[in-house]
Structures are given as C-alpha cells and as structure tokens.
Amino acid sequence: xxxxxxxxxxxxxxxxVVAANRDEVFERDAAGLDRWSEAxxxxxxxxxxxxxxxxxxxxxxxxxxxxxxxxxxxxxWLAVAAGGRFSAVTNVRDASAPPTALSRGRLPLLGVxxxxxxxxxxxxxxxVLWGDADRLMWASNRGEPGPREVGEGVHSLSNASLxxxxxxxxxxxxxxxxxxxxxxxxxxxxxxxxxxxxxxxxTPRWAAxxxxxxxxxxxxxxxxxxxxxxxxxxxxxxxxxxxxxxxYGTRCQTAxxxxxxxxxxxxxxxxxxxxxATEIRxxxxxxx
Numbered sequence: 001x002x003x004x005x006x007x008x009x010x011x012x013x014x015x016x017v018v019a020a021n022r023d024e025v026f027e028r029d030a031a032g033l034d035r036w037s038e039a040x041x042x043x044x045x046x047x048x049x050x051x052x053x054x055x056x057x058x059x060x061x062x063x064x065x066x067x068x069x070x071x072x073x074x075x076x077w078l079a080v081a082a083g084g085r086f087s088a089v090t091n092v093r094d095a096s097a098p099p100t101a102l103s104r105g106r107l108p109l110l111g112v113x114x115x116x117x118x119x120x121x122x123x124x125x126x127x128v129l130w131g132d133a134d135r136l137m138w139a140s141n142r143g144e145p146g147p148r149e150v151g152e153g154v155h156s157l158s159n160a161s162l163x164x165x166x167x168x169x170x171x172x173x174x175x176x177x178x179x180x181x182x183x184x185x186x187x188x189x190x191x192x193x194x195x196x197x198x199x200x201x202x203t204p205r206w207a208a209x210x211x212x213x214x215x216x217x218x219x220x221x222x223x224x225x226x227x228x229x230x231x232x233x234x235x236x237x238x239x240x241x242x243x244x245x246x247x248y249g250t251r252c253q254t255a256x257x258x259x260x261x262x263x264x265x266x267x268x269x270x271x272x273x274x275x276x277a278t279e280i281r282x283x284x285x286x287x288x
Contacts, residue, residue, distance in 0.1 A: 002090055002158060002250075003168060003214060003241055005176045006129065008136055009152040014185045015133035018256035019176050019210040020088060022068075022077045023243045026273045029071040030251065033268035033281040036065045043074040044109045046102070062113045064285040066266060068252065075105020078254050079112045083288050084132040084262035087111025092125035092142040093159050093228040104128075120145075127157055133258050138162045154180075159228060159238075167220035168241045175213030183209055185257050186265040186284075203280050207255035207267035214253055216241045217275075244275055262287035 002023035009015050024030070036044070041061040064082035069075075078088040087108040104126035110116050111130030120126065120141035127140045129150065139146035144161045154177040155162060156169035163169075186206045203211070220239035225232065237245035244250070252270045259265075264285040272278050 002238075002243070003172060004088055004090060004129065004157045005154065005172050005214070006136065006150065006157070007154045007176065007180055008133065008150060010154060010177070010180050011183065011185065014257045014259055016084065016086060016136070016256070016258035017176075017180065017185075017210065018078075018086065018088070018254070019172075019214055020078060020254045020256075021214050021241060021243075021250045022252045022254070023238075023249060024251045025248050026251070027247070031069040031071060032252075032270055032279060033066060033068050033254075033266065033283060035283070036061055036067060036069070040069065040074070041065065041109060044069070044076065045106050045113075046074075060113075062109075063288070064264075065109075065112060066264075066283045066285055067108065068254075068268060070103075070105050073103035073105050075103050076108050077105065078256075079108040080256060080258075080264045080266050080285055081112040082262075082264075082285055084258040084264055085112045085114075085130075086132065086136075086256060086258065086264070087116075087128065087130035089129075090127045090157055090159055092127060092140065093230060094125040094142055097125050101125075116147075127159075127162065129157065132262070160226070164226075166226050166239070167224050168216075168239055171216070171218075172213055172241050175216075176210060179209050179213065185259075203269055203277075204267055204282060206257065206265070207269070207282075210255045210257075211253045211269065214241045217244065242275070249273065249275070259287075 004020040007017040062081040067076040067079035101124040104124040107128045136150040137147045156173040158169045217240045225235045242250045255267045257265045267282040270279045
C-alpha cells in the first residue's frame, strides 16, 4: 500500500474504517482479494506447515483470513481476519535497503495472526499497521521506529511516518473524514461471504463513498513536494493519491469496515495500467 486512511472510533457503528490505495509496478503479478489456504499462508510468512504427531497439518492460518496476494514474494499488502483484525503495510522510500531484506509483504499476515515481530530491521523498508478497533498499532523500521498506538480519530499513512503531513495524505484524511459524517456503512447481510467478483462498475455504495477521495489524480504544487530521494519528476507523479506514471501506479483500492460486533466487510477494486477499473471483489468475515 502507498496511501492508507484509518478512522478509529469516528463512526458510531463502525469503530474501525479503512480506505487505502496500493501502488506497485504494473508488471508485478498479484491475485485479487480472496480467502487464503494454509499453504498460501505458510508461503506468505516464509514458514513450513507444522504437522501433528500423526502427520496431519495443523491450522496456522488466522481464522477468516482474507487478503490479496503478491505472486512474486507470496505476501500481501493488506489483510483482515476474524475478530475484526486488520493489518497493512506501506513501503518507505530508501534506496540503501539491502536486496537480501525479507519481504515486507509478510508483515500484514503476521499482524492479523498476532505475531508481529519485535524487530522489523530484517524486512524491507516499511510502515506497518496492525490490531483491531480496540487497539491499533503502528511501527516502522525507518525514521521514528515505534511501535505506538494509533489514537482515536482519522489518520493517514503513506511512505513516511504515521500522520506525516504530505499534501496527498492530509487531503485524503480530511476528505474521508468528511465522508464519514454522513456515511451509513455496509448494510447487514448485504455483503458476499468470500472473495466474490463483481462487475467493475458495481462497487458497493459504502465502499465507493470511502474510496472516492483516493481516486483523485491531483498532484501537489512543486514547492509542497516531499524529498524522499527520488527525482523531482517522480516526486510530482507520486504526490497524487491515485498514482499514474510510466510503469507504475495505483493497482487497487481497498475499503474496510469493522462493525461494533467485530464483523469485517472488505471490498477491493482493481485497476489496469490505464487507470480503468477491471474488477471488484468483496468479502465478509464474521465476528468470532
């Protein structure tokens, strides 16, 4: 992910709400939102499936795990699971990162499993969010390391520390906050029960409302651009919430709503290299 807006205890019926854009090179293959198998989870965290004394694999996948999947490294960028658990990662721009670093795509899987590593140094440069509506944490292995608890209110996370006031982060957080003033959320029983595909134009209304601000392609003024070590032309392209530049851009959007009961509704909207929506996927994870 490269832009995440999180609202904690802002809405009376949905104490955790998330709107996010994932930016990635277009050539990197990824599977859409779906349930995960034990084998996929094991691959995603770089582990071997454990076996019981009679050789039968024992469950290790978090109950109700739903996420997209990076087909290159096996991990994910955002995951949800039963009990209202949520975790997501963004990259931090750092050209000095060693090529041997562990994939940061493991971190959201470990986050929803309740196994976030205390030491994030072995992983690629990353920010990570994990937890639930009652306790949501943020940490990074660059800059301010954390971990620290994410307070109530609307927060933004891009490719720097939590709530760094980049123009797109500030604009997205303010816009999502405005949406939540009138937002009613998912309707009871109105969501699919697992990774079901919809037509591209059939985004559930609650998700479309949350994600609309993150469709903005408005770029920041040159004088307001951050300095993250990339050429200024790249900084300018990357300053829009919805990124489009040669070979790279926003690949999908994700909306998450966790109800007071802990049930999770999640919608993913996928895009091609031209910015055209190609597929909608949605799932619901019931509370324990």
